Amino acid sequence: QVQLVESGGGLVQAGDSLRLSCAASGLTFSNYVMGWFRQAPGKEREFVALISRSAGYTQNADSVKGRFTISRDNAKNAAYLQMNNLKPEDTAVYYCAADRGVLLHTVPGEYEYWGQGTQVTVSS
Numbered sequence: 001q002v003q004l005v006e007s008g009g010g011l012v013q014a015g016d017s018l019r020l021s022c023a024a025s026g027l028t029f030s031n032y033v034m035g036w037f038r039q040a041p042g043k044e045r046e047f048v049a050l051i052s053r054s055a056g057y058t059q060n061a062d063s064v065k066g067r068f069t070i071s072r073d074n075a076k077n078a079a080y081l082q083m084n085n086l087k088p089e090d091t092a093v094y095y096c097a098a099d100r101g102v103l104l105h106t107v108p109g110e111y112e113y114w115g116q117g118t119q120v121t122v123s124s
Contacts, residue, residue, distance in 0.1 A: 002027045003023075006021065010119075019080060019081070022096030032100055068083050083120070
């Protein structure tokens with residue numbers, strides 16, 4: 001059974017940093033593109049960042065460029081999202097997701113497996 005478990009969320013002030021982790025089990029982790037998405041209340045789930053299987057390629061949403069960094073450790077079956085200079089508009093539930101497909105997707109529907117999410121709240 002595939003499981004993705006996010007951790008590291010919390011309540012912080014604007015300008016602070018957080019590091020989210022995603023622990024994967026039940027799948028061959030290195031075969032999957034990993035993505036981070038977020039969903040704020042009343043809004044659709046949106047793409048944040050993705051990383052290729054070998055970590056040779058990453059892509060960020062424009063809204064987080066220069067502030068967020070995605071990484072992965074295939075030996076530990078884990079993906080990470082380092083979030084710096086957080087803003088109140090970053091407040092959302094953050095999800096990690098895994099995609100077995102060949103292409104790199106920014107659309108949530110292309111990802112096969114999802115975690116339960118971790119809340120990030122940024123106060124002004």
